[in-house]
Amino acid sequence: MSTALVREDNLIHASIRKSFVNHFRDIQEGKIYRIKYFGVVENKDAYRIVNHKYMIRFYATTSVKLLETNDELIAKQIFELVPFDELKYLADKNTTLTDVIGEIVGISPIEKIEVRGKKLNKRLIELQDNRREKIRITFWDKFAEAINEDICFDNSVRPILIITSTTVKTYMRTEFSLDEKEKKIESLQLSCSILDPNEISKMKRTLLEILTFIKTEKEQDITFYCTASIKKINADNGWYYVSCDECPKKLKKHESKLFCETCMKECRFPKIKYRLDMQVGDTTEQANFVVFDKEAEKLIKVPAMQLSNMEKEDEDSGNIIPSSIKCIIGKTYTFQLKNTAYNFYVRKQNFTVTRVIEIEGNGQLQDTTKRGANNGNEELEEKICAQVKKRKIVKNEFAFVSLQSPVSLASAKSQSVTPICLSFRHFNSHFHFQSWVMDSLALLLLSIFLLLSPIGIRKSNASIHIYHYDPFREVGNAYLLSGGSEGLMATPFSSSNHISYIRFENITFWRSKDVADQHSDMEHSSGLVQAIIFEAADRNNIGGSAYGGQRAICCTPDLAKMEGCKQGEVLRRPSATDINWPVVLDVQFSGNSLFTKMDYKEVPITKPGMYNLFFVACDPKLKELVMSGKTMWKNPDGYLPGRMAPLKKFYIFMSLAYVILSIIWFTQYVRFWKDILQLQHCITAVIALGLFEMILWYFEYVNFNDTGIRPVVVTTWVVTVGAVRKTVSRLLILSVSMGYGVVRPTLGGLTSKVLLLGITYFLASELLDITEYVGTINDISGRARLFLVLPDAFLDAFLILWIFTSLSRTLEQLQAKRSSAKLDIYRKFSNALAVTVIASVAWIGYEVYFKATDPFNERWQSAWIITAFWDILAFALLCVICYLWAPSQSSQRYAYSEEVGEESDEEAHSLTSRKGEGEISLVKQEKNVGTNDDFEQEDDEEEDKRE
Structure with missing residues (x-):
C-alpha cells in the first residue's frame, strides 16, 4: 500500500x-x-506520485x-498542473505523475467491456483548457460512475475536472470526489493557468522599461507584460513558415526534399504555421514582436493552413500579406514576453510573444481565446474562476493521506495492489461520440465478441471511405486515385429523411515542394484536380480516343478539336438520361501552396446505379500527388452498399429457419436423450453454429448499416464462426460417409488425416472470408480474392472425391452385411449428396457466367443471390441429415454393433427360423458371418493403406 x-x-x-x-x-x-x-530511501518507482x-x-x-490541530494549516490541494500542449512531449518519458485541469466539453455513456477477464465500466471524457487545446481521457470502473452526466450537460454550469497522479497514456489508481467543500479551493485559481490580474499588474512594463532592463541587468529568465499597438506587419520574411508534422521546427530544404533537423528525417507532409513579424509601439518606444502559430491564430481567427489557400488581395513590398492579417494593424493588445538569456545577450529590440491578451473597450484584459472564429461562448478562464468560487467543481482529490494512491505497474503484483490503467492521449479534433441503439440481443452478441477480443475495436473503412495520404497512379495520360465504387439507390421523392448521397469531407490534396516552388504567389490557379462521379452505364462518357487508338481520360489537342473539350481537364460527355451527369468537381491549387482543400460537398443520387468515384489530375507536374480525407456513401435506408443491403433481410429469414430447425431438433434431442448417438451430438453442434452464424451476420449488417463502420474485430469473429461452421459441416459429412458410428465405432487411423484436412480447410476458408468481408469498402471484389479462392476450391473438390469414395465403400459394407435399415438411410443420404454436388456445380457455372457477362457490376441489385445460394444449399443439406438421423427411440438400431442380425432382415430371419436345417443353416450363417467380418476388416485395412 x-x-x-x-x-x-x-x-x-x-x-x-x-x-x-x-x-x-x-x-x-x-x-x-x-x-x-x-x-528515508531513494524513490526508484517507475512512476512517482510527487516530484521528490x-x-x-x-x-x-x-x-x-x-x-488535534487545525487542518487548514497544511494545504491539501497542491497541484503540478501541466498544459495540454506539453503533454505530448511527456509521452512514455515522464517518471513523475502529473496533474491536469480542464473544462468538461464532452462525455460519453458508460460502456461495459472486459479487461483481463474482469468486467469494467468505461467512459470517455473530453477536457478543454484555456487555450482550447483538448485531450480525451478514459475513465474506468468506479471513476466512470462517479462523474454525473447531468452536471456535465447543465447549461448553467460547466464543470471543471482536476485529475492528479497521471502519466501520458496511462492513469494509475486515483481517488476523486464531487463538489468537495474546501475552504482553500480559491488557491486553484493560481494553479490552473488562469490569468492573474495581480501578476500582470506586478510585471507590466513599458517598452522603454523592458529595453532598459535587458541592457542593464544580468542574464535571467523573466516574464514581462507590455501593452502596445500593432503598427506594421513586416513582410520581409513572409507571414508563415513550413514546419515539421511531428514537431514545431522549421523545415530545411535539402536538394528536392524537406528535412527536419530535429527529428532527423524527411518530412513528406509538412504543415503551415503562422510567423508574424510585427512592429509594435507604445507611448515610450517601438520594438519588433514575433508571434507564432496558436497565438497568432487567435489574432487572425483563421488557421494558417486555411489562410494559405485563400486568394491574396493586397501586395506590400513585393510580398503578399492577406487582408485578414492586415486587419489587426492599429489594434492594441497586452503581450506576454518571456525573456531568456538570449535577449540579454543580443540586446536587440526583438521579442517573442508567448501569449496575447486583447484590450476591450472598457480597458479590461481579455484573453483572445474568447474571440475564436464563430465562437460566442464565455471565456474559459472566467468560467473556471466562477465555478471554483461556487465550488461547483468536479475534481480529483489529492488526499492528505491517500490509502489507495498510485503504484507502479511493475510492482503491482509484488505489493498485492491492483492498479487501474487508463488510456490518455492528446488530440486536436472535436469530440464526437456516436451512439446507436440496437435491441438487447444485438448488444448481447456484440458484447460477447468485444469481451472475447484481446485487442478491442479498431475501426475499418466501410461506406465511410477514408484516404490517408493515398498516392495517385499513372493511367494513360492521367493520374488517378480510385475513391470507391458502390451500388446506390435513388432518393425517394416522398421522403425527406431517407436520402441517398456521396459526401466529401476534409479532402486535401498535397503536391511536392518542387512543383509548388515553380509557381508564384500571384497565380490564381497553379494546378487542377478533378473529382468525377459516374454511373457504370455512363463509363464510356469519360475520356475518348481521337483516331481509334488508346483511350485518353484527359482532353488532348486532337480531342479538343473534335469534342470541344478543354485541354488539361477530364473529357466528359453528358449522360443520355441526365445532362448533369457524370458529375465533375474541380479543386484548384493557388499560388505556390503545397496543398489545397476541397470544399464540403454533398452529391445527391437521383437514380439507382453502380456509382464510381475517381480523383483525376491531368497535369504531369502532379504525378507525386497524394490525398487525405474521407467520403461517405449512403443509401436511403443506411450505409450498407447496395450489393449487401438485401443480405440484411436475407439473414433474418435464415435465422428464423435455423430457429425452427433448432426447436424441432432439440425437442427430439431432449426427448430421446438416452438414445442419442455420437453422430447426433455432432449434428447438434452444426445446427448451433449455423444459428449463431446467421444471427451474427444479421447484427453485423445492422451495425454496418446504422454506423457506416465495420469493426475489424467483430467482422473477423463473424467470419471465423462461419469458417468453423463450414469446416465442421464438411468433416461431419465426411465422417458420415465413412460410416462413423454406423459401420465403424471410430475413424481409426484416418482420424489424424481428417483432422489435418479440417485444419487446412479452416485456414483456407478463414483467409478467403477475411479478404472478402473484413474491411470491405467497395462493391467490386479485389484480385486477392481470386488467389484465395483457388485453394478453397481445390480443397472442396478433394473433399467431394473423398466423401463419395468413402460413401461407396460404406454402401458396399452395408450391402454385404444385409443391414437394410442402415442401407436405406445411406442411399437417401447419397442421393441428397449427389443432388447437392450437382446443384453446386451448376451454380458455380452460373456464377461464372454472371460475373463474366457483368464486368462492371451493373446487375448489383441481384448479386446478393450469389452469396445467399450457398447458405440456402448448406441449410437444405443439413435439414436432410437431420431428417435421416433424427433422434428417436429406435436411434440405437443405427448405431455400430458387432452382433449379427441387427436388422429385421426377412432373409436372415427365414434362415435362422427353419427347424429341419438348423445345423446346416447355422453353419452357413457362421460362414457368412465370418466372411462378412473378414471382408469388413480387410476393407478397413485396405482403406487405411490407400488413404
Missing part, C-alpha cells in the same frame, strides 16, 4: 509494506499526523500520532 503525505506545502511519497498495513490501518485520509522513526527524489518508508517501529 502506498500513501502520500503533505507537510508545509511540500510533497513526499510514503509507502507502507503489505506486512505492516494492519498496524497502520487507523491512518485516515485528511488527518494530520506526527511521524517518528521512519526510513526521496521517499518515506514505514517500518514496524514507526510511530504515528494523530494531532
Whole structure:
C-alpha cells in the first residue's frame, strides 16, 4: 500500500509494506499526523506520485500520532498542473505523475467491456483548457460512475475536472470526489493557468522599461507584460513558415526534399504555421514582436493552413500579406514576453510573444481565446474562476493521506495492489461520440465478441471511405486515385429523411515542394484536380480516343478539336438520361501552396446505379500527388452498399429457419436423450453454429448499416464462426460417409488425416472470408480474392472425391452385411449428396457466367443471390441429415454393433427360423458371418493403406 503525505506545502511519497498495513490501518485520509522513526530511501518507482527524489518508508517501529490541530494549516490541494500542449512531449518519458485541469466539453455513456477477464465500466471524457487545446481521457470502473452526466450537460454550469497522479497514456489508481467543500479551493485559481490580474499588474512594463532592463541587468529568465499597438506587419520574411508534422521546427530544404533537423528525417507532409513579424509601439518606444502559430491564430481567427489557400488581395513590398492579417494593424493588445538569456545577450529590440491578451473597450484584459472564429461562448478562464468560487467543481482529490494512491505497474503484483490503467492521449479534433441503439440481443452478441477480443475495436473503412495520404497512379495520360465504387439507390421523392448521397469531407490534396516552388504567389490557379462521379452505364462518357487508338481520360489537342473539350481537364460527355451527369468537381491549387482543400460537398443520387468515384489530375507536374480525407456513401435506408443491403433481410429469414430447425431438433434431442448417438451430438453442434452464424451476420449488417463502420474485430469473429461452421459441416459429412458410428465405432487411423484436412480447410476458408468481408469498402471484389479462392476450391473438390469414395465403400459394407435399415438411410443420404454436388456445380457455372457477362457490376441489385445460394444449399443439406438421423427411440438400431442380425432382415430371419436345417443353416450363417467380418476388416485395412 502506498500513501502520500503533505507537510508545509511540500510533497513526499510514503509507502507502507503489505506486512505492516494492519498496524497502520487507523491512518485516515485528511488527518494530520506526527511521524517518528521512519526510513528515508531513494524513490526508484517507475512512476512517482510527487516530484521528490526521496521517499518515506514505514517500518514496524514507526510511530504515528494523530494531532488535534487545525487542518487548514497544511494545504491539501497542491497541484503540478501541466498544459495540454506539453503533454505530448511527456509521452512514455515522464517518471513523475502529473496533474491536469480542464473544462468538461464532452462525455460519453458508460460502456461495459472486459479487461483481463474482469468486467469494467468505461467512459470517455473530453477536457478543454484555456487555450482550447483538448485531450480525451478514459475513465474506468468506479471513476466512470462517479462523474454525473447531468452536471456535465447543465447549461448553467460547466464543470471543471482536476485529475492528479497521471502519466501520458496511462492513469494509475486515483481517488476523486464531487463538489468537495474546501475552504482553500480559491488557491486553484493560481494553479490552473488562469490569468492573474495581480501578476500582470506586478510585471507590466513599458517598452522603454523592458529595453532598459535587458541592457542593464544580468542574464535571467523573466516574464514581462507590455501593452502596445500593432503598427506594421513586416513582410520581409513572409507571414508563415513550413514546419515539421511531428514537431514545431522549421523545415530545411535539402536538394528536392524537406528535412527536419530535429527529428532527423524527411518530412513528406509538412504543415503551415503562422510567423508574424510585427512592429509594435507604445507611448515610450517601438520594438519588433514575433508571434507564432496558436497565438497568432487567435489574432487572425483563421488557421494558417486555411489562410494559405485563400486568394491574396493586397501586395506590400513585393510580398503578399492577406487582408485578414492586415486587419489587426492599429489594434492594441497586452503581450506576454518571456525573456531568456538570449535577449540579454543580443540586446536587440526583438521579442517573442508567448501569449496575447486583447484590450476591450472598457480597458479590461481579455484573453483572445474568447474571440475564436464563430465562437460566442464565455471565456474559459472566467468560467473556471466562477465555478471554483461556487465550488461547483468536479475534481480529483489529492488526499492528505491517500490509502489507495498510485503504484507502479511493475510492482503491482509484488505489493498485492491492483492498479487501474487508463488510456490518455492528446488530440486536436472535436469530440464526437456516436451512439446507436440496437435491441438487447444485438448488444448481447456484440458484447460477447468485444469481451472475447484481446485487442478491442479498431475501426475499418466501410461506406465511410477514408484516404490517408493515398498516392495517385499513372493511367494513360492521367493520374488517378480510385475513391470507391458502390451500388446506390435513388432518393425517394416522398421522403425527406431517407436520402441517398456521396459526401466529401476534409479532402486535401498535397503536391511536392518542387512543383509548388515553380509557381508564384500571384497565380490564381497553379494546378487542377478533378473529382468525377459516374454511373457504370455512363463509363464510356469519360475520356475518348481521337483516331481509334488508346483511350485518353484527359482532353488532348486532337480531342479538343473534335469534342470541344478543354485541354488539361477530364473529357466528359453528358449522360443520355441526365445532362448533369457524370458529375465533375474541380479543386484548384493557388499560388505556390503545397496543398489545397476541397470544399464540403454533398452529391445527391437521383437514380439507382453502380456509382464510381475517381480523383483525376491531368497535369504531369502532379504525378507525386497524394490525398487525405474521407467520403461517405449512403443509401436511403443506411450505409450498407447496395450489393449487401438485401443480405440484411436475407439473414433474418435464415435465422428464423435455423430457429425452427433448432426447436424441432432439440425437442427430439431432449426427448430421446438416452438414445442419442455420437453422430447426433455432432449434428447438434452444426445446427448451433449455423444459428449463431446467421444471427451474427444479421447484427453485423445492422451495425454496418446504422454506423457506416465495420469493426475489424467483430467482422473477423463473424467470419471465423462461419469458417468453423463450414469446416465442421464438411468433416461431419465426411465422417458420415465413412460410416462413423454406423459401420465403424471410430475413424481409426484416418482420424489424424481428417483432422489435418479440417485444419487446412479452416485456414483456407478463414483467409478467403477475411479478404472478402473484413474491411470491405467497395462493391467490386479485389484480385486477392481470386488467389484465395483457388485453394478453397481445390480443397472442396478433394473433399467431394473423398466423401463419395468413402460413401461407396460404406454402401458396399452395408450391402454385404444385409443391414437394410442402415442401407436405406445411406442411399437417401447419397442421393441428397449427389443432388447437392450437382446443384453446386451448376451454380458455380452460373456464377461464372454472371460475373463474366457483368464486368462492371451493373446487375448489383441481384448479386446478393450469389452469396445467399450457398447458405440456402448448406441449410437444405443439413435439414436432410437431420431428417435421416433424427433422434428417436429406435436411434440405437443405427448405431455400430458387432452382433449379427441387427436388422429385421426377412432373409436372415427365414434362415435362422427353419427347424429341419438348423445345423446346416447355422453353419452357413457362421460362414457368412465370418466372411462378412473378414471382408469388413480387410476393407478397413485396405482403406487405411490407400488413404
